[in-house]
Amino acid sequence: MKESFGIYFEPALIMEIEQVGISSSFHSGDKIIEIGQYIKGMPLLLSGAIKILREDDNGDELLLYYLEPGDTCSMTMACCFGDTKSEIRAIAETDVELIMIPVRKMEEWISKYRSWRNFVFESYHNRLNELLLTVDGIAFKNLDQRLVDYLKKKAEITKDRNVKNTHQEIAYDLHTSRVVISRLLKKLEGLGKIELHRNHISIIDL
Structure with missing residues (x-):
């Protein structure tokens, strides 16, 4: 945990994450999040890589971006905060270890910890840039x-x-x-x- 996020988070926040977070492991190829699923928590990736895919009306997929250790998925965060169904599919690209953070804690920590607030905003910014690169690649x-x-x-x-x-x-x-x-x-x-x-x-x- 500290190896992946210690650079971002205060010791008190890391302690809370370890107390309330739910650890999960996935093998390469496993589906972690499915389209249409309600998201009950936000994943913090500890090891491995996850690919995030979008699906069109014909069921064809498009790779949007990858998540690496220290990352989270901004589109998943948006679903958590809005209590809406997932519009993406997340698949383990390699063997993966992650921690799921309950929605109630995600909201609480935004006002409680400056590092968490910065992490959330930075994650949105990074994923937006990656989406723009994907769009640029398709268009240009x-x-x-x-x-x-x-x-x-x-x-x-x-x-x-x-x-x-x-x-x-x-x-x-x-x-x-x-x-x-x-x-x-x-x-x-x-x-x-x-x-x-x-x-x-x-x-x-x-």
Whole structure:
């Protein structure tokens, strides 16, 4: 707990988090939050990585951003404060450990602890910037560059230059088709940027 959030929070706040927070663990691929679900608490990520996805009317997904240790999800916070259903899906990208903070404490701590208030505002700011980058990528970048950015971010998040996602999973995250992703990956391999294997993609020089 202190390793992830000690830089933000006062000792008294860390003590309260440890008293009221509910610790949970998830394996890679587990759904943590589902679309349409009422959120009863705010997750503080201790270890691992979580991907946050949005779904369109056809059931197709779009990757919005990742959460890393020390992060929380601003869209989840908004649901908690507004007592509304989740509009995002959160999936464990790697094995994950987190602490869920009850809604009543989230509101209480905003007035009680300056560090918590700053953390909430900073989280909103950071997630908004990431959403803007996602929108910019869709609006201004071609799919080739979005795929490269996706692979680089995936390697950064997992700390592994072997990306273990199928072509279909990548297509889901980038809101496109598997055929298109396979063609672009083949092109990147031809340029010597990656190597395609049966169960993973090795990043050589992106």
